[in-house]
Amino acid sequence: MLGFIIQRLIQATGVMAVMSVIVFCGVYAIGNPIDIVIPPEATQEIRAEAIRRLGLDRPLYEQYFIFISNLLQGDLGRSFVYNIPVLDLIGTRLPATLELVLISVLSATFLGVSLGIYAGYRPDSWVSKMIMAVSVLGFSVPSFWVGLILILFFAVNLGWLPAGGRGETVEIWGVAWSFPTLNGLSHIVLPAVNLALFKLAMMIRLARAGTREIMLTDTIKFARAAGLSESTILRRHLLKLISIPIITVFGLELGSTLAFAVVTETIFSWPGVGKLIIDSITVLDRPVMVAYLILVAFLFVTINFVIDLVFALIDPRVRHGVSA
């Protein structure tokens, strides 16, 4: 087991090193931030001074080595636009994204799995058909459009919920959260629904397919034959058997939503990291773009690492390198 972990750690480090080069070169190859940020009335001299200050006069490899040596000391640089450390900037925005994403992914999973199991268990009832129709909608309607409709209907026409922003926050352990207050919660509802819709549809489909497949297997037949009640079969056997693909998808969805809740955050002016990255791209704030992409790569490498470990714990064939 230890050998397996070490081997996976080395692989993960390698992936991160390659990613850092790709991200850095990719971001630094696009445009020149100076031409976007500098005011037009600046003299030639002031322009040269600004380029020197940002270190843009150095060759690319030098900039990369400065970046990497700072990174290894835990310093991801300072934002061009805000002149504050990038980690602080991302750190102040992460809780906003975190609470939005957790609320939407968790509720989508619980609701989606329950509805999916029902739809798989009673595939011919009209309720199941309704559920499946809703899931098709969730898949096919673009989320920016749903977001705008939600705002138009609930915020503008009905005036029930706020149109955007984060609302009142409460500090817990020095971090601002908005879910503990009513006002904060009212701000979360619409973006969370918007974000959850696609995931809900996916979870329904995943759970339904799993249920239909497993209900026909011998396991369930024997369980029924043994006289177990239907609810015990569903909870004990079915849920356990369909949970492996659902956990995998849950993990990856959590990661990708954390990293790319961009559209929802933009439409609802939600001050999270997704909006930060879009804002940074429009002004070519390179340190923020690089740091963010590196952190996202790190997030996915970590999630994959953890998923591998969990599988290895469950399934001995994985850790012994036997192909399944």
Next chain:
Amino acid sequence: MKYLNFLTPLTFALGLAAAGAASAQTLTVGVRGGPESMDPHFSALGSHAEAAKHIFDTLVWSGTDLQIEPGLATSWSPIDDDTWEFKLREGVKFHDGSDFDAEDVKFSIERIPVVTGPTTTAIYVRRVAGVDIIDPYTLHIHTDGQAATLPNDFIRLFIVSSEAAADYSTPETASEGFNSGAATIGTGPYKYVSWEPKGDLVLERNDDYWRGTGAWETVIRKEIPNDSSRLAALKAGQVDVINYVSSVDYLALERDANVDAIKGDSVYIMNLQLDQREKTPMVRAIDGSELAENPFRDLKVRQAIDYAIDRETMVEVVLEGLGKPANQMMPAGFFGSSEAIPMPEYDPAKAKALLADAGYPDGFEVDLYCTADRLPGDGAICQGLGQMLTQVGIKTNVNAISKTVYFPAQARLDYSMFMNGWGTLTGEASYTLGGLAHSNNPDVKLGAYNRIEYLNKDVDTLLQDGAKMMDADQRRATYEEAMEKVMADKAYISLVQLQTVWGAKAGMLEFAPRFDEDTLAFFIKPAE
């Protein structure tokens, strides 16, 4: 209290929480962009200065029409060729109760080059060579040579407290000190309460403000960059006023009884720029072959392009009426704009004749570049321009692209024909002509933004002379002459002056739009 109409058990709690936030003494403003830092010396962006003006005062104030007025300085005059004397306002207090005096001005001027960020504010003090304090309310500012427009530069010279900011005046400490509020002590109409990057800026009234007391006890500036979201926030009652309503939404707002649309002239003018180099990259013959020379170097071709543009249609159709035809690079009435310049005519037949005359009877093909995400209507104007030019035979491929791609490419001189918005933010001609129309010459610090290699020796001479003329009338005449020559050359073709729209809750607010598009809470009053 529109929430009360919708009280159902489900929404009772939510509605109550939202309604509690609104109160008569609070003004909530939804803005497209906010400050980058609470340090007023960090960035020269308009949105940054707009936020800073709530907390800090400037030495010289630029009025609604951008002509200069006394601010923290009550008067200024040149006392010799390279010295200006500034008299300061007496009895002004900082938010912490300390007195404002010459020491704070000297401190602020000297601090700027040290702490400024990439969008550098050093441009406001670029001509300052030294500052002498004569007495607590008199300063002598020495310049590197004659600097006639020094007071115009000072419209964004924000004065910070020399005591409060003393420990926060290195690049490392500045943002920390100002963002936390420790050094955010100004003499302006509002005091700092809290701010987070891209989030809310919360301010409370300064009751001892020298201009008088503001109408709002609390001001909240919410940053909502997305145009639709900002409008939704206004319609949902989350904010009282928003800036930069898009031209599409403007039409809908006009019909909406719950919202007032306030329209104002903008300082931004769209200019078509024609590359003057001998070889230019993006022009070819209709059959795709290379042309013998750059057609834009021929005055007849440039005149033909000018005749091909229907500015009235551009305003009425493309901009939904939100603009005015422009005949020069500054709005009328600005220092150095000329009344002698006629409004260009639209005459496609003449344009075709001129093209044939210049040796292009079949026209030629060109790629036109412009931004699509910087100023209201920029992409649409570009599309319209492409059609108008194509009609007279100049086959135009329109590329309306993101500013992140456009500006670096423009700086590399990649383009042959491109359209730029330009705002004369200082209200006078040296700002515009000095940057665009003078040949690019680092020795005299002029022409840094001349990306078409435009060169007219007479214009160069006029601009260099004008920069040294301390007599305002003489300088005005010189700049007017330079403007006339530049516009006659048609290398820069001014198209339209934009207008900006604010949205506000119906019947709630009164304010006068400013040319620089600033939304300043102190000048917004509740309607009677």
